[in-house]
Amino acid sequence: MAKVALLIGISQYEFDLNALSAPDKDAKAMQQVLENKEVCDFTEVKLLINPHHQEMAEAIELLFRERKKDDLVLLYFSGHGLKDEAGNLYLTNSQTKSPGGTLLTATAISAHFIQDLMNKSRSRRQVVILDCCFSGAFGQGLSPKDDGSINIKNQLGGEGRAILTSSGCIQYSYEQKGSDLSIYTNHFIE
DSSP states (O other): OOEEEEEEEOOOOSSSSOOOSSHHHHHHHHHHHHHOTTTTOOSEEEEEESOOHHHHHHHHHHHHTTOOTTOEEEEEEESOEEEOTTOOEEEOOTTOOOGGGOOOGGGSEEHHHHHHHHHHOSOSEEEEEEESTTGGGGGTTOOOSSOSOOOHHHHHTTOEEEEEESSOTTOOOOBOTTOSSBHHHHHHHO
16 A cells, blocks of 8 residues: 655646745645654655746646555645635645636636546545645546445544545635745644
């Protein structure tokens, strides 16, 4: 069983979005926790700070590809989360454009893209941690893979998906003045 993680922190934006102070530090702090042999002991942790669109999309795809069933796969994102007119969530990258407040969807990574990769992955142990505005919208469109009955072994045995978000689908996430980390990541790490 491999434990692999991709940590993405986007603090700097080339176009219309405001710079953030915490995401790059958030991702580095998560890396320290995941690589700590006494805490998490992940075997592979990749860190991306302010990647371009193509680099980010490829890294996410490679994270979920060629995994074994018992591999633990973790995707962490800290940065701006934006929604399109239909309410679909997009994770930004350093090249995301939002002229006049309207997202150019071709310049961001859609939640649907990530969900599709998760569905195609052989790994049945997947964790997504999103520290961004509107992150609760990530689960829209996902359907349960059972008949709705409670299976204690599956629910408590660690198999399946966990999606942890810093906000609801219509809420903002915040950075705290005087803190190096975002509020959510700081509490998550603690």
